[in-house]
Amino acid sequence: xxxxxxxxxxxxxxxxxxxxxxxxxxxxxxxxxxxxxxxxxxxxxxxxxxxxxxxxxxxxxxxxxxxxxxxxxxxxxxxxxxxxxxxxxxxxxxxxxxxxxxxxxxxxxxxxxxxxxxxxxxxxxxxxxxxxxxxxxxxxxxxxxxxxxxxxxxxxxxxxxxxxxxxxxxxxxxxxxxxxxxxxxxxxxxxxxxxxxxxxxxxxxxxxxxxxxxxxxxxxxxxxxxxxxxxxxxxxxxxxxxxxxxxxxxxxxxxxxxxxxxxxxxxxxxxxxxxxxxxxxxxxxxxxxxxxxxxxxxxxxxxxxxxxxxxxxxxxxxxxxxxxxxxxxxxxxxxxxxxxxxxxxxxxxxxxxxxxxxxxxxxxxxxxxxxxx
Amino acid sequence: xxxxxxxxxxxxxxxxxxxxxxxxxxxxxxxxxxxxxxxxxxxxxxxxxxxxxxxxxxxxxxxxxxxxxxxxxxxxxxxxxxx
Numbered sequence: 001x002x003x004x005x006x007x008x009x010x011x012x013x014x015x016x017x018x019x020x021x022x023x024x025x026x027x028x029x030x031x032x033x034x035x036x037x038x039x040x041x042x043x044x045x046x047x048x049x050x051x052x053x054x055x056x057x058x059x060x061x062x063x064x065x066x067x068x069x070x071x072x073x074x075x076x077x078x079x080x081x082x083x084x085x086x087x088x089x090x091x092x093x094x095x096x097x098x099x100x101x102x103x104x105x106x107x108x109x110x111x112x113x114x115x116x117x118x119x120x121x122x123x124x125x126x127x128x129x130x131x132x133x134x135x136x137x138x139x140x141x142x143x144x145x146x147x148x149x150x151x152x153x154x155x156x157x158x159x160x161x162x163x164x165x166x167x168x169x170x171x172x173x174x175x176x177x178x179x180x181x182x183x184x185x186x187x188x189x190x191x192x193x194x195x196x197x198x199x200x201x202x203x204x205x206x207x208x209x210x211x212x213x214x215x216x217x218x219x220x221x222x223x224x225x226x227x228x229x230x231x232x233x234x235x236x237x238x239x240x241x242x243x244x245x246x247x248x249x250x251x252x253x254x255x256x257x258x259x260x261x262x263x264x265x266x267x268x269x270x271x272x273x274x275x276x277x278x279x280x281x282x283x284x285x286x287x288x289x290x291x292x293x294x295x296x297x298x299x300x301x302x303x304x305x306x307x308x309x310x311x312x313x314x315x316x317x318x319x320x321x322x323x324x325x326x327x328x329x330x331x332x333x334x335x336x337x338x339x340x341x342x343x344x345x346x347x348x349x350x351x352x353x354x355x356x357x358x359x360x361x362x363x364x365x366x367x368x369x370x371x372x373x
Numbered sequence: 374x375x376x377x378x379x380x381x382x383x384x385x386x387x388x389x390x391x392x393x394x395x396x397x398x399x400x401x402x403x404x405x406x407x408x409x410x411x412x413x414x415x416x417x418x419x420x421x422x423x424x425x426x427x428x429x430x431x432x433x434x435x436x437x438x439x440x441x442x443x444x445x446x447x448x449x450x451x452x453x454x455x456x
Contacts, residue, residue, distance in 0.1 A: 026424035028391065038392055039428070094390030107421065110390045181427045182434075184442035185449065188427060293421050293447040295388030302390045362393040 003254030007266055008273045010208040014201050015277020016284075018213065021201075022102040023282035024187060024289070025194035029324050030090040030099055033350040038091075038358070043181055046173050047191035048328060053166035054199035055212075055333030060159045062206055068249040070211045070256060072146065072336035073321060077139035082320020083327075083342035086313055087349020090324060091357055093117065093309025097216045097323045100310065101275055105282030107294045110306040115219070117310020122223035124311065125318040130240060133319045147335040158335055187289040202329050209270050210249045210256055212330025215278075216323035217258070218271035219314055228262035235262060305361045309353075320345075379415045379454060380408075387421045387448050394418075394425040399432060402453060409438060410455055418451040426451065 021027065032044040063069060090096045093114040095103050100118070104111030125133070144150035148158045173179050179192040202212050228235040235241050244259035257265040286292035317323040320342050322331065331339025384401050386394050398418045408414035418429060426449050430440040433453045441452040 023423070026391075026422070028424065031391065031424070035392070039395060039432075041428070094392070106423075108388055110388070182431055183427055184430045184440070184451075185423070185426045185444065188423065290444060291421065291423065291447050291449065293387065295421060298388050298390075302393065306390055358396070362390075362396055 003252070004266055004269055007209050007254070007270050011205070011270045011273035012277045014205055014213070015274035016281035017277075018098075018198060018201050018274075019102050019105055019278035019281020019283075020285040021189065021194045021197045021281075022098070022278070023106045023285040024189035025191050027191055027194040027198065028095065028099055029328060030094065030096050030350075032328075033087060033346045034091045034354060036347075037351045038354045043178070044191055046170070046179055047195040049166055050170050050179070050192055051195040051199045051202075051329060052332045053163050053170060054196060055202055055329065056159055056163050056166075056335070058199065058203040059206065059333045060155060062203060063155070066251055067207055068210045068251045069206055069334070070247055072331055072334060072338055074143050074145050075141050075337040075341050076137045078133055078136035079320050079327075079338040079341040080345045081136050082316045082318075083345020084349040084352075085316030085345075086320060086324055086342070087346040087351075088353040088356070089309045089312030089314075089316055089349075091309070091350045091353025092305045092361070093313065094306060096325065097219070097313060097317065098213075098278060098325050100306075101215070101278045102282035105279040106286040107292045109294060109296055110298065110302060113303050113306035114310035114313075117307040117312075118216075118219040118314045119223045119226070119310075120307075121311035121314025122220040122318065123227060125220075125315045126223065126227065126238075126240065129315050129319065136319065141337075145336060145338065147337060150337065155335070162335070187291075198329065202333075208252060209266075210247070210252055211267075211270070212326060212334075213274065214323060214326035214330065215271045215274050216314070216317040216326065217267055218275055220260075220318065221262075221268045221271075223314075224260065225262040301361055305357070379412055381415050381417050383417045383419065385419045387419050389420075389422075391422055391424065392428075394420050394422045395428045395432065398425070398429045398451070398453075402433060402436065402438070409453065412455045415452055415454040418453070419445070419448055420451065421448045423449075425449070429453075 032048045035041040035044060095114060100111040100114035148155040180190050205213050241261040247256040249255055256267055258267045259265045327339035327342040382405060386397050401416055405414050426442055429451050430442055433440045438453050439456045443450055
């Protein structure tokens, strides 16, 4: 079968399963960091660690079997800055680049506002933020892209102790009942189960297409295509849009092609299929669970927050060379230093976003201190 | 003495961004805490947010309230009242 067609079908299947799982569990990558500050809840952050531990092992197994994996770049200040910005954006939006898709699929219209914001933010990045991004990318720490590279060690000697240390935490949480939340509806999927499923879907994505699950470049491509339709001369003149790379995938028998211009490439095919899959997977899940409901009567400032959050996320993801899904579910298991910097930035960003959200958007400042009283 | 039928205070937060659902519910519970504890008021939260069907009841139970969750048409109805 043709590599492009195979990529589309496989990613569509992965996306559909991911959408179903994410909707059932409300597996929110935004909440994993944000809830630490807003509601003092660590449940989703623990689920993230579980996912990272599983993926660290599966990615290494795949690498040992010769599966081609797209490598991560050298760390720079842009990853930290992008992480901070992304933290602000995702907290304001209430969901991330993937969360907005499964929520929209499940009937939440603010997800659509965030998706529009992500496309609009990509346009702003093209026109205004590329020089800023370039400046911060030049503030580089070192060439080594991963911890094993930095240590000059075989990845296995870093992967195994890291996975073991993470496993000890997970076992301790499992024994203490800290991985589960008391459920009140029969169709709720515990986040730890979703974390396991998403980890294996991420491994499948690498097995067939060489990259972890991510869809942020799709929004940039849609934005470029819209801009090219309106201002074709501008796109043709700008050097940014003429750049393209091809990453050969020997094991998979194809290549990842990435073109900044308004042309179809295999990354667009893969991410487009994931987007469609996640949307319809979540829609199917909601219909089956009987809780598909569309509500437009939402405070206008929440629409604005969802849109603005999308704009900030898109700009930040371009600066950080990847979104939260890419860095947390793909980069952290790969022991990428740029992803660790991105994660470090997400915490202050989410804290700042939480302050804006509580004081300016939903006006509930101070209530989280009431929990448990 | 607890009144026979508590007054219902409905908080309709269907479709709102996360985590507005949890924070708004907690704010309403706090604003009406004396009336809820005396049995005069029940807070009814209407939500479409699946995560809220766990987070709100767990938070309310931790505060010592009685919680009931059920699906009503295509959204969820979370009832918070006195034990």
